[in-house]
Amino acid sequence: MDNSTLKEELDNARQKMFSLEKSASNAFSQLEIKSNELQAIQSQLDKVLNEQMELEKVHNHTITVLESEKQVLLERIKEAESRLLEHQPNSSTELTNQYGQSDINRLIEEKASTESQVNFLNSIIVDLHAKNAELESRVRAMLVGTDEQLNLLSNKHIKSRNPPLPTRLWCDNCLVFDSHDTKDCSQANGNNHSHQHYTTNGVIKNSINHDEIPRKSSLKNFHKISKQNSSVTTNRLYCDNCGIFDDHVTENCTDTQTF
Numbered sequence: 001m002d003n004s005t006l007k008e009e010l011d012n013a014r015q016k017m018f019s020l021e022k023s024a025s026n027a028f029s030q031l032e033i034k035s036n037e038l039q040a041i042q043s044q045l046d047k048v049l050n051e052q053m054e055l056e057k058v059h060n061h062t063i064t065v066l067e068s069e070k071q072v073l074l075e076r077i078k079e080a081e082s083r084l085l086e087h088q089p090n091s092s093t094e095l096t097n098q099y100g101q102s103d104i105n106r107l108i109e110e111k112a113s114t115e116s117q118v119n120f121l122n123s124i125i126v127d128l129h130a131k132n133a134e135l136e137s138r139v140r141a142m143l144v145g146t147d148e149q150l151n152l153l154s155n156k157h158i159k160s161r162n163p164p165l166p167t168r169l170w171c172d173n174c175l176v177f178d179s180h181d182t183k184d185c186s187q188a189n190g191n192n193h194s195h196q197h198y199t200t201n202g203v204i205k206n207s208i209n210h211d212e213i214p215r216k217s218s219l220k221n222f223h224k225i226s227k228q229n230s231s232v233t234t235n236r237l238y239c240d241n242c243g244i245f246d247d248h249v250t251e252n253c254t255d256t257q258t259f
Contacts, residue, residue, distance in 0.1 A: 070121045080111040116177040
């Protein structure tokens, strides 16, 4: 074998070695990329798991508060019904003469308003359970699902994050839901009454400006209105971001995300 043949074989071996080194370098780079992607997915999974734990705590506390409010409203319904039954005379004329039509109408409106608030509480509780189930589905998809499932759940979560709230009729003069609006009230031309309501920082103030009472139903608005109808005058801390009582007020809240 002459020198030219040996030189050619040596050059071929060097080219193969260079090609193998390049392939090994590319494989190492791909391995680093996959490792970084895996770390990012693990970090995202840990974040979602922590978010789920925090949301479960908030949801459980909120549901407990709502169930308590619901029981109070149900007791008020029973009390109103028992008052009507206990003092019911033999005829509607005697009932009107004994207690007055205004008292009868007030009890009927109070019962209807309380039942409406109970139904509103039930809808909020159902919505909280649905959000918690959706979050659990996201975590399950991150553990065993595909990228397509993750994208579908993420898009669904973004679209349902701030669902439009239905508008409910509310009268500032009568303090009644779902009957008529303030501008259509028969008492609109009468004297304005000063109503006590809660500001966004959880502090009670008195005002005669009825336009300050929101028209849209939400958990925050419901607590404001339910406090107006309640005979309890003690101050309670309330946070608009967390939707909870007796912990802190909105201005001291550390959670910037509203549920």
